[in-house]
Amino acid sequence: MLNKLRACGIHGKLHAWITDWLVGRRQRVCVQGEFSQWRLVLSGVPQGLVLGPVLFLIFIDDLEGGIKNTVYKFADDTTVLAQVQRDAERKFLQEDLDKLTEWTKKWQMSFNTKKCKVMHVGRTNSRFTYTMEGQTLDTVDSEKDLGITISYDLKSSN
Secondary structure, three states: HHHHHOOOOOOOOHHHHHHHHHHEEEEOOOEEOOEEEOOOOOOOOOOOOOOOOHHHHHOOOOOOOOOEEEEEEEEOOOEEEEEOOOHHHHHHHHHHHHHHHHHHHHOOOOOOOOOOEEEEEOOOOOOOOOEEEEEOOOOOOOOEEEOEEEEEEOOOOO
């Protein structure tokens, strides 16, 4: 996170303040009045604070670097849209998914592949399969995204 802040131009006192806020944090757990030992927190941004979402957006800002298809990000949701009619276009989409996986390995932040889905839109779609992190992604006929259900036939009945 600190490297990404530097890369996007955050230096000096602001960088030092965020560093002090993130580095050396400790936590412990209390269950029925009994406390665990203090432990160092080695990763993550504290939840529930205004700065957390901003730091997350800075962290994932370069996620779509080198991706050929359209990438939409909203908070911690990522969507890749591609028009795939031939095998060459399928290869491009799979390469994009592989690049996303490479990014997650580099920055130690993985996708939950069980939540990653493929939707083939249209009746003449070739319905290719895709993988992430060695897992074949599930194919769905509809998916709820930001409270709206999208279906493969783009009908609004759902």
